[in-house]
Amino acid sequence: MHPDIICLGHKLRNNQITGTNARCFAILITLRKIIEEYRGSPETINKNISVLLDEVRAYLRTARKLGSGVESYLDNLKLSIFNSNRDIGLGLTKKLSDDIGDFIDQKIRKADDLIIKNGLELINDDDVILTFGRSYVVERLLRECKKKFHLIIVDNPPYYEGRQMALRLARQIPITYTCISGVAYFMRKVQKVFLGASSMLSNGALISRVGTAMISCIAHMYRKPVLVFCETYKFSEKTQLDSLSENELADPQALLEPGDKTTAINLRYDLTPRNYINMVITETGLIPPTSIPVMLRELTRIQGTN
Amino acid sequence: MEKLVNPYREKKSPTILAKETAELILKAIQETDTKEIEQFLQKKLPEFTNKIIYANPLEFAIENTIKRVFALIKTTTADYLKTSSASQSTKKSLAEMVQRDPETNSDPPTIERLDSYESAERENILHGIKREILESLENLIDDFDKMTEKISENAPTHIKSNDIVVTYGESTLVQDFLVSAAKSRKFEVIVIEDELCKVGKSMCSKLEEHNIPTTFTLPTATYAIMSRANKVILSPNAIMADGGIISNSGTLLLTAAAKAHSVPVIVIAGLFKLTSNFPFSQDTFNEIKSPTDPLFVELSFPSPLTNVIVPKYDYIEPEYISLYITDAGEHTPSYIYRLFREYY
Numbered sequence: 001m002h003p004d005i006i007c008l009g010h011k012l013r014n015n016q017i018t019g020t021n022a023r024c025f026a027i028l029i030t031l032r033k034i035i036e037e038y039r040g041s042p043e044t045i046n047k048n049i050s051v052l053l054d055e056v057r058a059y060l061r062t063a064r065k066l067g068s069g070v071e072s073y074l075d076n077l078k079l080s081i082f083n084s085n086r087d088i089g090l091g092l093t094k095k096l097s098d099d100i101g102d103f104i105d106q107k108i109r110k111a112d113d114l115i116i117k118n119g120l121e122l123i124n125d126d127d128v129i130l131t132f133g134r135s136y137v138v139e140r141l142l143r144e145c146k147k148k149f150h151l152i153i154v155d156n157p158p159y160y161e162g163r164q165m166a167l168r169l170a171r172q173i174p175i176t177y178t179c180i181s182g183v184a185y186f187m188r189k190v191q192k193v194f195l196g197a198s199s200m201l202s203n204g205a206l207i208s209r210v211g212t213a214m215i216s217c218i219a220h221m222y223r224k225p226v227l228v229f230c231e232t233y234k235f236s237e238k239t240q241l242d243s244l245s246e247n248e249l250a251d252p253q254a255l256l257e258p259g260d261k262t263t264a265i266n267l268r269y270d271l272t273p274r275n276y277i278n279m280v281i282t283e284t285g286l287i288p289p290t291s292i293p294v295m296l297r298e299l300t301r302i303q304g305t306n
Numbered sequence: 307m308e309k310l311v312n313p314y315r316e317k318k319s320p321t322i323l324a325k326e327t328a329e330l331i332l333k334a335i336q337e338t339d340t341k342e343i344e345q346f347l348q349k350k351l352p353e354f355t356n357k358i359i360y361a362n363p364l365e366f367a368i369e370n371t372i373k374r375v376f377a378l379i380k381t382t383t384a385d386y387l388k389t390s391s392a393s394q395s396t397k398k399s400l401a402e403m404v405q406r407d408p409e410t411n412s413d414p415p416t417i418e419r420l421d422s423y424e425s426a427e428r429e430n431i432l433h434g435i436k437r438e439i440l441e442s443l444e445n446l447i448d449d450f451d452k453m454t455e456k457i458s459e460n461a462p463t464h465i466k467s468n469d470i471v472v473t474y475g476e477s478t479l480v481q482d483f484l485v486s487a488a489k490s491r492k493f494e495v496i497v498i499e500d501e502l503c504k505v506g507k508s509m510c511s512k513l514e515e516h517n518i519p520t521t522f523t524l525p526t527a528t529y530a531i532m533s534r535a536n537k538v539i540l541s542p543n544a545i546m547a548d549g550g551i552i553s554n555s556g557t558l559l560l561t562a563a564a565k566a567h568s569v570p571v572i573v574i575a576g577l578f579k580l581t582s583n584f585p586f587s588q589d590t591f592n593e594i595k596s597p598t599d600p601l602f603v604e605l606s607f608p609s610p611l612t613n614v615i616v617p618k619y620d621y622i623e624p625e626y627i628s629l630y631i632t633d634a635g636e637h638t639p640s641y642i643y644r645l646f647r648e649y650y
Binding site: 156157158163166167170171173174175176177178179180181182183184185186188209210211213214217218221242243244247255256257260261262263264265266267270271 | 499500501502507510511514519520521522523524525526527528529530531533534554555556558559562563566587588589592605607608609611612613614615616617620
């Protein structure tokens with residue numbers, strides 16, 4: 001196994017890279033490097049690269065479950081290897097490398113630019129915006145916004161990702177930093193809730209950092225709009241009705257002192273039902289959560305014609 | 307008295323504070339001379355209790371106990387004087403003059419000037435009154451001990467086998483309730499950590515000692531696990547006059563998630579937690595945690611624009627609560643106002 005992949009596996013397992021976008025980016029960049037460094041026979045290159053991809057995927061899955069966006073992209077990649085010309089030889093590595101580069105460029109970088117462009121119109125002067133944990137897109141959006149607003153950052157134990165966000169935005173935006181227990185106290189004064197996504201499901205539900213469902217529930221109680229910022233590559237064909245049927249468990253020792261014998265559950269994600277979400281901001285525009293399967297269909301159609 | 311007024315005293319549960327207040331008043335009455343009891347009840351006791359209330363603005367248990375004690379003193383003296391002067395029908399037997407003290411809005415006990423009595427009789431009457439008051443105060447203090455038993459009597463009715471019960475932070479009352487149910491039922495408990503007090507783990511270990519399978523999790527996971535929960539059991543800091551509760555910050559997450567999943571919320575409390583206040587929003591009766599709290603010791607933001615604001619309490623509206631279990635029976639939130647009349 002390539003040393004870069006082992007290194008990546010370590011980082012994923014130890015939570016050194018967190019956040020769906022960051023993980024996706026790290027995995028694809030490393031994969032691209034490995035593909036470019038392929039030095040094998042050009043005759044059997046299709047089969048070899050396919051096997052290499054599978055091995056890498058299997059290894060990374062043992063470190064940490066890959067996001068649904070990455071998984072579906074890698075499936076597509078495998079399909080494109082299968083469909084490509086037998087005589088392409090070493091040109092295959094270039095083709096795949098370009099493909100990965102395009103994906104990162106279009107679906108992550110440019111998508112984020114467009115999302116931020118759409119999102120900037122949603123912030124008004126003197127708004128009070130509430131956000132939870134740390135989302136890459138939301139952080140960038142708030143940093144690029146030139147209007148005067150107040151930000152409430154709700155933090156999440158045990159990893160305290162909100163602190164990072166607060167530290168980065170502290171110099172330019174007035175921030176109120178609080179724990180999740182205190183959310184109801186602030187919700188009355190909030191105008192909008194901005195959330196990031198790990199993935200969005202075909203039934204309109206949002207999979208995001210554990211605690212997001214709780215925040216949306218309270219926002220719904222106080223009738224505040226909940227806006228989700230999500231790139232289209234995170235849309236998934238899966239459907240799920242509650243947080244527990246499929247989830248990831250992180251290390252329970254993070255909740256306990258060493259030597260504690262209690263059983264602890266450290267969930268990573270939770271599911272926010274469709275009716276708590278008011279709008280999803282994607283690079284293709286502002287859509288209601290019910291339009292996600294429609295968007296998926298359109299995207300696969302476009303991809304099919306390419 | 308210093309124990310109760312000292313602002314740096316260690317945090318104690320409302321039950322313990324209430325009991326201590328009652329014991330303190332009992333001791334104070336025991337120590338006063340019979341001759342001065344009238345003076346004491348009229349002037350010194352209200353002054354002294356006002357100081358305690360002033361030093362603990364959000365400790366409703368103390369204020370409530372003081373009110374209860376005054377109400378008890380009022381009724382016992384009235385009853386005593388009625389029975390003792392039954393033979394002297396010429397004298398007015400309604401012995402209480404109620405004066406509203408504007409500062410505390412509570413009724414200090416007064417005994418009408420007993421000048422009409424002769425001094426020897428007077429001394430007897432005062433002696434009798436003192437004895438009666440001491441007895442009823444002792445009963446009140448005993449009630450605190452019997453409270454847990456009475457509340458836990460019906461525990462097996464509410465918790466069924468294989469239920470998953472969710473609770474928040476640590477509470478001896480909830481613990482005793484669950485242990486009492488565990489004697490005849492097998493069920494599981496999920497304890498959600500109280501971020502600000504960090505007592506969830508100790509609650510878990512106490513329940514595990516009684517062989518109740520317990521799982522520990524964080525408040526962020528509340529909505530996620532609520533889909534599997536069958537009941538939520540809570541113990542508040544105070545029960546408000548509208549049927550709502552004030553309890554530790556974070557409880558509102560549980561009740562909001564419970565309502566969304568149609569999970570019944572059972573609130574367990576002793577009646578001394580009944581407070582005659584009406585909160586209108588989250589900040590009517592609330593405090594912000596001090597930035598010197600050990601919770602925030604690692605935080606340091608580079609800019610003066612950043613505030614760290616963490617409220618201590620949550621107010622939960624009566625619509626989120628299904629049932630109150632108190633030592634005076636089980637009631638719905640809409641019935642709570644009736645209990646005031648009986649208790650105070």
